[in-house]
Amino acid sequence: MSIENNKQRIVIKVGSAVLTENNQIAKERMRNLVQFIAELSNLYDVVLVTSGAVAAGYSALKLDKRKQIGKKALAAAGQPILMTSYKKKFDVYKIDTAQILLTEDDFDSRKRTHMFQEIINAHLENDILPIVNENDITSTPEQLFGDNDQLSASVAIAIGADILVILSDINGYYDSNPKKKYDAKLRKIVNKLTAEELEDASTPNNEFATGGIVTKLLAANLMMKKGREMLLCNGFDLSAASDYLIKGEHTECTLFTTKVPEI
Numbered sequence: 001m002s003i004e005n006n007k008q009r010i011v012i013k014v015g016s017a018v019l020t021e022n023n024q025i026a027k028e029r030m031r032n033l034v035q036f037i038a039e040l041s042n043l044y045d046v047v048l049v050t051s052g053a054v055a056a057g058y059s060a061l062k063l064d065k066r067k068q069i070g071k072k073a074l075a076a077a078g079q080p081i082l083m084t085s086y087k088k089k090f091d092v093y094k095i096d097t098a099q100i101l102l103t104e105d106d107f108d109s110r111k112r113t114h115m116f117q118e119i120i121n122a123h124l125e126n127d128i129l130p131i132v133n134e135n136d137i138t139s140t141p142e143q144l145f146g147d148n149d150q151l152s153a154s155v156a157i158a159i160g161a162d163i164l165v166i167l168s169d170i171n172g173y174y175d176s177n178p179k180k181k182y183d184a185k186l187r188k189i190v191n192k193l194t195a196e197e198l199e200d201a202s203t204p205n206n207e208f209a210t211g212g213i214v215t216k217l218l219a220a221n222l223m224m225k226k227g228r229e230m231l232l233c234n235g236f237d238l239s240a241a242s243d244y245l246i247k248g249e250h251t252e253c254t255l256f257t258t259k260v261p262e263i
């Protein structure tokens with residue numbers, strides 16, 4: 001919760017599956033997301049965690065995105081392209097943006113965590129939107145989130161956000177992979193995740209995505225353990241996210257919470 005203005009803090013995470021199309025940044029989807037965040041900014045202090053650096057780099061340089069060095073080189077080229085793209089779109093709503101790049105060890109050191117907490121606080125107090133991504137360039141394999149799902153949960157906890165919203169290419173968490181099983185059922189409220197669910201294989205559904213559902217479940221588990229909530233919703237069609245965050249209605253998406261009984 002922000003001390004300055006009493007607005008609730010939320011973290012919105014958008015993944016590669018939503019932000020990329022035909023190996024490039026999906027500009028129309030980014031535009032819709034920016035419009036949505038502009039609406040949310042009237043009600044919440046928002047922090048955006050975004051993927052897309054590798055994809056943005058790939059639209060400029062054709063390096064091998066499957067190799068670790070190629071991926072890092074693409075992220076280095078793509079991160080400024082990604083930020084410029086966001087800046088142009090947020091300018092329409094007169095929202096200033098700032099870039100925060102983090103690695104896993106920023107969360108291991110209390111001093112470094114405190115440093116970025118202070119910076120994000122300063123941004124939010126001055127109505128600047130912090131846009132976070134993993135620092136893909138310097139993260140070593142041992143100190144790598146790899147996916148932005150777990151990074152976004154760690155950011156949410158570090159900055160005292162009550163809710164993390166993950167926008168992906170599915171409506172929520174299903175009883176099995178909806179891309180493989182047409183009659184998979186959406187689980188609207190989830191209170192508890194089993195060790196089996198949390199140890200499942202990664203299932204990304206996009207060339208640039210890395211996490212799949214399991215990293216979203218690990219993020220949800222982390223949030224619930226800290227008494228916070230996570231919403232997993234569709235990032236192509238933002239109506240369920242908007243229903244929940246703006247109208248207070250829970251429609252077609254999954255809420256991970258220990259506060260409301262499972263249905």
Ligand SMILES: Nc1ncnc2c1ncn2[C@@H]1O[C@H](COP(=O)(O)OP(=O)(O)O)[C@@H](O)[C@H]1O
Pocket residue numbers: 014015016017018167168169170172173174175176177178179203204205206209210211212213
């Ligand atoms: N039980 C499940 N419920 C929802 N999605 C699932 C499930 N099992 C696997 N998935 C897959 O996870 C994918 C989303 O993860 P990912 O491709 O990494 O997206 P993002 O880039 O948004 O992080 C979905 O498209 C879906 O194919």
Ligand SMILES: N[C@@H](CCC(=O)OP(=O)(O)O)C(=O)O
Pocket residue numbers: 014015016017050051052053054055075133134136146147148149204208209210211212
């Ligand atoms: N940091 C990487 C994103 C990693 C990634 O794709 O994460 P996710 O979309 O959560 O599967 C990038 O900006 O391309």
